[in-house]
Amino acid sequence: MTGLARTPNQIGNLIRRTRKKRGLSQSQVGARAGLRQETISLIETGNPAAKLETILAVLAALDLEFRIVPRTKGTAADLEDIF
Amino acid sequence: MTGLARTPNQIGNLIRRTRKKRGLSQSQVGARAGLRQETISLIETGNPAAKLETILAVLAALDLEFRIVPRTKGTAADLEDIF
DNA sequence: GCGCAATATAGCAAATGGCGCATAAATGGA
DNA sequence: TCCATTTATGCGCCATTTGCTATATTGCGC
Numbered sequence: 001m002t003g004l005a006r007t008p009n010q011i012g013n014l015i016r017r018t019r020k021k022r023g024l025s026q027s028q029v030g031a032r033a034g035l036r037q038e039t040i041s042l043i044e045t046g047n048p049a050a051k052l053e054t055i056l057a058v059l060a061a062l063d064l065e066f067r068i069v070p071r072t073k074g075t076a077a078d079l080e081d082i083f
Numbered sequence: 084m085t086g087l088a089r090t091p092n093q094i095g096n097l098i099r100r101t102r103k104k105r106g107l108s109q110s111q112v113g114a115r116a117g118l119r120q121e122t123i124s125l126i127e128t129g130n131p132a133a134k135l136e137t138i139l140a141v142l143a144a145l146d147l148e149f150r151i152v153p154r155t156k157g158t159a160a161d162l163e164d165i166f
Numbered sequence: 167g168c169g170c171a172a173t174a175t176a177g178c179a180a181a182t183g184g185c186g187c188a189t190a191a192a193t194g195g196a
Numbered sequence: 197t198c199c200a201t202t203t204a205t206g207c208g209c210c211a212t213t214t215g216c217t218a219t220a221t222t223g224c225g226c
Contacts, residue, residue: 002150002151002152002153003150003151004148004149004150005148005149005150005151006139006143006148006149007139008135008136008139011135011149011151014151015151025171025172025173026172026173027172027173035214035215036214036215036216037172037173037174038173038174038175038214038215039213039214039215040173041172041173041174041175042174042213042214044173045174047135047213048134048135048136048139049134049135049136049183049211049212049213050134050135050213050214051131051132051133051134051135051182051183051213051214052091052094052130052131052132052133052134052135052138053091053131053132054213054214055135056089056090056091056131059151059154060089060154063153063154064151064152064153064154065087065088065089065151065152065153065154065155066087066088066089066094066149066150066151066152067085067086067087067088067149067150067151067152068085068086068088068094068097068098068101068142068147068148068149068150069085069147069148069149069150070085070146070147070148071143071146071147071148072148108201108202108203109202109203109204110201110202110203118184118185119184119185119186120202120203120204121184121185121203121204121205122183122184122185123203124202124203124204124205125183125184125204127203128204130183132181132182132183132213133183133184134183134184134212134213137183137184
């Protein structure tokens, strides 16, 4: 599960899909990340003003991380280039 | 220029290095991103409470983007920005 | 349908971001 | 070294986060 993260909504969707794939509830992710279930909910629905450290905590709780890369058109070829 | 972005400091360092590579000042990036020079400064020094939308605006101004990927083992290349 | 877990919403307090404006400090080129 | 540019810091201000405690509401299995 990897993907572009250009907007808060894209980030939230990816977090939600990954969380479900891991079989975790928002509360469980919140416990791992030191955040409340409500905060996870807000992030997954695309809160653009979420704090950076909050997003990073959620990603870590899901064994995910950001990678900063040159902007691409998001093709499969672009992904191969990086991994 | 691609790199791990696991902490606010890593993100700030990558932004700064990319900005210099592009030959831009903080003010110029701020203008492109709709932010003040002071805000760019804070982000580059690793402000952990920066807003997600602010970070995304800066990345866009530098033709960068986030990619969300599974957490990796942190190779030397990934951690280059600590040197 | 029922019922329980999961998710979304609400009000309040504390904390903090980013802006405007100003200015100090650091950096770099000639 | 000098000076212009760049970067960092400070303060007041308003908006918004997140935590807390509760509570709707939705969703899913049976």
